Amino acid sequence: MKLELREITKKFGSFAANRDVSLTVEPGEIHCLLGENGAGKSTLMNVLYGLYRPTSGEILVDGEPVEFSGPSDALHRGIGMVHQHFMLVPVFTVAENVALGSETRKGVTLDLETTRRRIREISDQYGFAVDPDAVVEDLPVGVQQRVEIIKALVRDAQLLILDEPTAVLTPKETDELLAIMRQLKADGTSIVFISHKLREVREVSDVITVIRRGEVVGSVSPEASTSELAAMMVGREVSLTVDKQPAQVGEQTLVVEDLTVVGDNGVTLLDNLSLSVSQGEILAVAGVQGNGQVEFVEALLGLRKASGSIRLESQELVGRSVRQVLDAGVGFVPEDRSTDGLVGPFSVAENLVLDLYKDPRFHSGPSLKQKEIRANAEQRIKEFDIRTASAAAHASTLSGGNQQKIVVARELSRPLKLFVASQITRGVDVGSIEFIHDRIVAERDNGVPVIIVSTELDEVYGLADRIAVFFHGRLMGIVGPETPRETLGQMMAGATEEEVRSQGGLAHPGLQPPENSGTDSTDHDGDAVSNLPWEEQA
Incomplete structure (x- = not known):
């Protein structure tokens, strides 16, 4: 035809x-x-x-x-x-x-x-x-x-x-x-x-x-x-790599100790997981999809029952409701924006205050301040370049990438003590990826601890100050972004940091990260990178 x-x-x-x-x-x-x-x-x-x-x-x-x-x-x-x-x-x-x-x-x-x-x-x-x-x-x-x-x-x-x-x-x-x-x-x-x-x-x-x-x-x-x-x-030159300076790490803000999650069928989904994140750093969680990353994020947000401890500054988050976790200063971008991040029939303006409606700026007694909500929307639409006919348009009418911008704009529009994002650039174009990555780095540089969960290894290498590798709900180790992809692949396939180190697989401190650490699976000459070894096991 x-x-x-x-x-x-x-x-x-x-x-x-x-x-x-x-x-x-x-x-x-x-x-x-x-x-x-x-x-x-x-x-x-x-x-x-x-x-x-x-x-x-x-x-x-x-x-x-x-x-x-x-x-x-x-x-x-x-x-x-x-x-x-x-x-x-x-x-x-x-x-x-x-x-x-x-x-x-x-x-x-x-x-x-x-x-x-x-x-x-x-x-x-x-x-x-x-x-x-x-x-x-x-x-x-x-x-x-x-x-x-x-x-x-x-x-x-x-x-x-x-x-x-x-x-x-x-x-x-x-x-x-x-x-x-x-x-x-x-x-x-x-x-x-x-x-x-x-x-x-x-x-x-x-x-x-x-x-x-x-x-x-x-x-x-x-x-x-x-x-x-x-x-x-x-319509302009786009950087396909993440531009960031070395992290200025501050105090240890989030401490997770012996975090365990057991599913309804009795299967252990997270197994005594312990890690920490400090002010001014990005911890990227890497792993083949389905190895406990979703459960980890859900436990952090209070969406899933867990045992162990999650302390954000002086507050214990285990046992808290989602509302209480958000009020404690946690910003969250879920991996499925259409199901967990937005209400499709609601307007763009309404979606931009979904978890902010109790803020005195946007409500008075039982009533919402529609004028302030519209003004907030106009500001965020401009700041985050959300392509929409108007702030009154239903969120469901926007493209997937612009829906993602709504979620990111909402979560980064309030003071945060921790920012958690899962698959934050899934279904997003290169221009928007560049913008979102820059906003994440800016959040880090403002002293906010950041946790990024991504199945895109280029994104992990580009953003991470440290990389936590998950396998079957267990932490295989935490390594730096200078770690070779082959080493990270071994850990994602079930080898611990110590096992790989004993075999001479870990890079020595001071080595440079892989060249192809951009946001798209390409090298600097624009040629496709070969399939990664762990993808066959997904």
């Missing part, structure tokens, strides 16, 4: 989300639409998929002008879309989800057997390993995404739109998805790949079209360097 978009403009009132956008996707081509969060990428694809009517411009499929009044029209012309936030019914099976909207019947009953057969055929063809009778809510995120792709392929999609498909995937799941995309291309399927992750774009795309603030700024080949692509996205 050949797709052409000619001078597409989409306005919401006076706001132009897309302005005169033109691009062509050739048959069997992976065409990437690259841009910042809020650049208008998803809006453009929602126009193509029939969810929005364009204000002006036209769409051509194989040279023929078409108009879509809804997704069913787009599907009828062979265009399928996998949304960033999956359109699945969690309590339905895979087969039931795939059948929705195109149900076949045997008499008065649904013919799910035909759907099951098609799922097995597609699953076998692409190596999806998807069980048609599995309940969707029981499936990992990566498998749920494959269900979405199957939904499109069952309807004979010849062009597939993938909207930020790797935003919620682990590195291993991302590599598997890229392999699936290559196979789809080999079978003749055209793909529009919406992303802001430079390594993935360069690895899999045939053509890269960059969109900035709703307009196309150019198309380049995947041979373009990461620095060139980042500059096109943001």
